Amino acid sequence: MNFDLSNLRQKFKDRDYKLTPQRQFILQVFINNRDKHLSAEDVHNIVRQQANDIGLATVYRTLELLSELEILQKIDFGDGRSRYEINETNSPHHHHHLICLTCGRVIEFADDLMEDLENIIAKSSNFTIVDHQVKFYGYCQECRKKRDD
CATH class of the missing domain: 1.10.10.10 (Winged helix-like DNA-binding domain superfamily/Winged helix DNA-binding domain)
Structure with missing residues (x-):
């Protein structure tokens, strides 16, 4: 923008x-x-x-x-x-988020792998999809290291 x-x-x-x-x-x-x-x-x-x-x-x-x-x-x-x-x-499909459950850190990633899935869902359900959000919850590299120690 x-x-x-x-x-x-x-x-x-x-x-x-x-x-x-x-x-x-x-x-x-x-x-x-x-x-x-x-x-x-x-x-x-x-x-x-x-x-x-x-x-x-x-x-x-x-x-x-x-x-x-x-x-x-x-x-x-x-x-x-x-x-x-x-x-x-202006596109709603710009990036998604990885959220660490320990420290709360949010990491962005830009790969929009959902487009094919959206098209399949839209066709099979006769539904017009205008947006989606993808959030993955887990542990960032630093918190994972702390857990493994």
Whole structure:
């Protein structure tokens, strides 16, 4: 996704929203942390270091709005907290996640091996699939080493 400020302003304007300084600040957190999957609490902790006047409720509302505008992608890893990441593509099939059950680390992988399976399921069930999420749960290399020692 191109984060040209004029394009973002237009995207907000098209939906009758404003790209406020608080929203820009929160969006900048994701631009600076592209490789992370941040929760609202994570974002709030980062924001508080530089702008302690932005409250947690503002962060939650902004994350929901950015998700609604498809600027961020909202992800559920099953830990009770929604996580967000920059929506780098307009395609819903961009990458999947490996989630460590010990440390909670999230590793992305880009191979979309589900396309053939989606086509089979769509044909056999007469169902139009528009999205999917793949999450594998297990143990990262570091945690596996600790378990084996």
